[in-house]
Amino acid sequence: MITTIDLTPILELPVAQRIGVVQAILDSIAADSVEPEMSEELKSELDRRIAAYRANPAAARPWEQVKASLLARRRS
Template identity: 40%
Template structure:
């Protein structure tokens, strides 16, 4: 069955059925990806370093609200 035919058939599903289908597909991708796509040792080391740094001084953390306001300033 072609991709176009699959899409046509999927569009015949109800909204709740399509949402469930998307969730099922996403779960299958996540499962496959976790088996095949991993972090490099350098990435793992960096994550561990950052966690250790945060645990040593949690006061250096920036609240999400501050980060969000810097990234997405409110336009007047």
């Protein structure tokens, strides 16, 4: 396990390149196909949300709509 890493070279990159580094790291994690363990609390919350959706699918909003709403709030 790595306990310390000198991030200076990465932090000196332009934002777009730093985002690329983060994306590459996330892609490498996804490629490992390791599923993180979920707590019982998280499992219960996901079950609750699935049940709520199944009970009233019309109440759900598409991600793009939710995202637009959050971005609009952030701008104001």
